[in-house]
Amino acid sequence: MDSHDDHHEHSLAADLTAxxxxxxxxxxxxxxxxxxxxxxxxxxxxxxxxxSTSATSTTTSTTTTTGTGTTTTGTTTTTTPAAGSCTVVxxxxxxxxxxxxxxxxxSGVVNVLTQSGVVRTDIRSSFGSATATAAGVPLTIKLQIVxxxxxxxxxxxxxxxxxxxxxxGNYSLYSSxxxxxxxxxxxxxxxxxxxxxxxxxxxxxxSGRVPHVHFEVYPSLAKATTASxxxxxxxxxxPVATSQxxxxxxxxxxxxKNLAAISFATDNVFSDGYSLQMATITGNTTDGYVATxxxxxxx
Numbered sequence: 001m002d003s004h005d006d007h008h009e010h011s012l013a014a015d016l017t018a019x020x021x022x023x024x025x026x027x028x029x030x031x032x033x034x035x036x037x038x039x040x041x042x043x044x045x046x047x048x049x050x051x052s053t054s055a056t057s058t059t060t061s062t063t064t065t066t067g068t069g070t071t072t073t074g075t076t077t078t079t080t081p082a083a084g085s086c087t088v089v090x091x092x093x094x095x096x097x098x099x100x101x102x103x104x105x106x107s108g109v110v111n112v113l114t115q116s117g118v119v120r121t122d123i124r125s126s127f128g129s130a131t132a133t134a135a136g137v138p139l140t141i142k143l144q145i146v147x148x149x150x151x152x153x154x155x156x157x158x159x160x161x162x163x164x165x166x167x168x169g170n171y172s173l174y175s176s177x178x179x180x181x182x183x184x185x186x187x188x189x190x191x192x193x194x195x196x197x198x199x200x201x202x203x204x205x206x207s208g209r210v211p212h213v214h215f216e217v218y219p220s221l222a223k224a225t226t227a228s229x230x231x232x233x234x235x236x237x238x239p240v241a242t243s244q245x246x247x248x249x250x251x252x253x254x255x256x257k258n259l260a261a262i263s264f265a266t267d268n269v270f271s272d273g274y275s276l277q278m279a280t281i282t283g284n285t286t287d288g289y290v291a292t293x294x295x296x297x298x299x
Contacts, residue, residue, distance in 0.1 A: 136167040136203075139289050208258075209262065234277065
């Protein structure tokens with residue numbers, strides 16, 4: 001454990017304190033602090049107001065097993081927005097723990113984006129000189145990035161930086177005990193269809209926030225080394241039923257109480273709406289889950 005960070009308490013209050021002490025963007029800080037306040041509504045893929053109804057839908061059968069062993073079979077519909085119909089995902093705060101060069105941890109300014117090994121498709125383990133691996137229910141994240149300025153065409157060869165907390169609600173590089181680790185952080189390049197696939201674990205729920213994943217979109221891998229080049233910062237989340245099933249498994253006990261004490265209506269990021277940031281989930285706690293989301297940006 002890093003002696004410089006042993007006083008850290010991971011809660012909403014601690015996050016607020018950290019936000020005030022970090023050299024982050026003032027507008028983003030104010031946005032994060034004012035629960036319920038948000039940037040002006042901006043467009044997004046996935047059925048927000050103003051989105052077109054002309055879209056292509058694909059329906060697949062899915063089987064889901066809850067943490068109690070109950071198995072249900074149903075269908076999941078994935079919608080691909082028609083040309084020109086997508087809506088830009090809302091801009092959100094990067095929070096207190098981005099590690100993108102915009103703030104400091106206990107050792108000074110930290111920018112994981114410049115470190116060799118950060119470009120990867122499996123972010124469960126730390127890289128470089130760090131060796132820890134984050135335990136938890138497997139989660140595969142599949143994002144498609146599309147360009148709202150180009151009739152919602154796939155944004156090829158863009159870069160996406162993702163990060164989230166571990167199953168204990170701690171963030172690598174910042175939280176007590178993991179300040180020397182950099183797991184659950186990584187950069188991936190979109191393919192010709194604008195897709196990325198990331199292997200990770202289902203994030204825990206810490207006090208004051210619903211489960212979520214942070215991400216930043218960059219125009220290219222070459223520009224994904226400094227936060228000043230990002231074209232979008234946002235977050236996405238998961239259905240409550242899925243989180244409840246995950247948190248009933250071993251290792252997520254702290255998340256049970258935290259999830260019960262928070263809702264989308266009281267979350268300071270998603271209280272103004274989350275339809276464009278709700279991932280579609282398939283899978284179960286044994287085999288793992290797949291989270292799918294189409295994200296529109298202005299590139």
